[in-house]
Amino acid sequence: MPRINEEKLRDALKVYFIVGSNNCVKNPVQVVEEAIEGGITIFQFREKGKDALEGHEKYMLAKELQAICKTKGIPFIVNDDIDLAIELNADGLHIGQEDEPVMNIRKKIGDKILGVSAHSLEEAKIAIKNGADYLGLGPIFPTKTKEDAKEVRGTTLIEELRANGLDIPIVGIGGITIDNARTVMKAGADGVAVITAISQSEKILETTQRLSENVL
Ligand SMILES: Cc1ncc(COP(=O)(O)OP(=O)(O)O)c(N)n1
Ligand SMILES: Cc1ncsc1CCOP(=O)(O)O
Ligand SMILES: [Mg+2]
Numbered sequence: 001m002p003r004i005n006e007e008k009l010r011d012a013l014k015v016y017f018i019v020g021s022n023n024c025v026k027n028p029v030q031v032v033e034e035a036i037e038g039g040i041t042i043f044q045f046r047e048k049g050k051d052a053l054e055g056h057e058k059y060m061l062a063k064e065l066q067a068i069c070k071t072k073g074i075p076f077i078v079n080d081d082i083d084l085a086i087e088l089n090a091d092g093l094h095i096g097q098e099d100e101p102v103m104n105i106r107k108k109i110g111d112k113i114l115g116v117s118a119h120s121l122e123e124a125k126i127a128i129k130n131g132a133d134y135l136g137l138g139p140i141f142p143t144k145t146k147e148d149a150k151e152v153r154g155t156t157l158i159e160e161l162r163a164n165g166l167d168i169p170i171v172g173i174g175g176i177t178i179d180n181a182r183t184v185m186k187a188g189a190d191g192v193a194v195i196t197a198i199s200q201s202e203k204i205l206e207t208t209q210r211l212s213e214n215v216l
Contacts, residue, residue, distance in 0.1 A: 003111045009133055010169045012075055013191035015040045015212050018173075020047040021061060023145065023199040032065050035198050036072045038208025039216075041191070043069050044094055046079035049147070062088060075113065082108060094136065097123060106131030115171075119150050124161055128168050136193060137161075139174025140184055145195045149174060155187030162188035178207065181214045191215065 017040040021028045032043065045065055047058050062078070066088055069076040077092040078085035082105060085093040092113025095105055102116055116132040118124040124135055137157050139149045158170060172184035173193040181192045192215055201207035 001111045004113055004133060006133075006169060009113065010190045012042045013134060013169055013171050014215050015208070016042045016044065016171050016173075016191050016193035017198050017208075018044040018046045018079070018193055018195050019199050020045070020049070021053050022047075022049055022051040023195050025200060026204075028061065029064055029068065031199055031204060032068055034204035035208050036068065036074055038198075038205040039212035040074065040198075040208060042075045042077065044077040044079050044193070045090075046094075046195070048080065059084065059087075066090065077113060077115065085109065085112070092133070102127050102130035102132055119153075119157070121157075121160055121164060121166075124166060124168075128166065132168065134169040134171065134190075135161075136171050136173050137189075138172055138193075140172045141175025141180060143174040143196070146174070155184060155189075158184070158187040158189050178210045178214055181211055185215055 017035045019028060024031045045062050047053055053061055062084060066076045075091040077094050078090045079094050082093055093109055094115035096117040106114055113133050114131060115134045115136055116127040117136045118127050127135060139152050140155060142152055143149055158172060169190045171191040171193045172189045176184060176192045176194050177197045184192050198204055198208055
């Protein structure tokens with residue numbers, strides 16, 4: 001199988017929902033089902049941080065969420081955990097700058113979708129050269145979800161990459177809500193990645209629908 005077509009990926013990245021059980025007020029399975037109903041276009045399983053599931057429990061939740069995504073045609077991406085991504089035959093993996101080098105990961109996952117976090121033009125160029133399919137840039141706005149997040153950059157890095165002719169698919173991440181999503185798209189992103197905006201909403205379906213309307 002060839003690597004995913006860039007335009008298809010651009011479309012898939014529009015409403016990117018990321019979650020782990022510890023981000024959810026309700027049952028994560030219900031959260032993901034409602035978010036899919038509301039119009040998310042891609043999903044990332046990110047089970048990390050305080051109270052995160054481990055071992056068999058983590059595996060079983062990932063498997064259940066993957067099955068739900070599969071029936072609805074939503075790509076299922078695993079955060080950080082390459083072994084889990086390979087074991088589940090996930091659609092892709094998202095890694096950061098602290099993880100194994102992009103080139104090694106690309107060799108291990110073959111043609112699966114590979115997302116890489118970047119915090120500078122330099123990091124972005126290296127990630128692209130070594131096989132990233134898309135970039136996650138952030139935090140765009142202040143976030144409480146990631147304790148070790150880098151400095152807030154607004155949309156400046158998205159604009160800098162586009163001004164330098166980088167046309168790789170990009171998602172903005174960090175503090176993105178219904179109200180500021182449009183700003184991120186206007187800066188040149190192909191999509192927005194959110195955790196809190198959807199997972200902590202009291203009305204997940206409606207929130208996701210409204211977020212989608214501001215992005216699509
Ligand atoms: C779509 C997307 N973009 C960025 C990130 C952040 O990845 P990373 O910097 O590796 O941090 P953790 O999420 O692993 O804490 C992401 N997960 N997804
Ligand atoms: C994983 C990650 N990477 C940069 S910011 C962030 C957290 C995004 O979560 P939220 O949408 O709740 O701000
Ligand atoms: Mg990571």
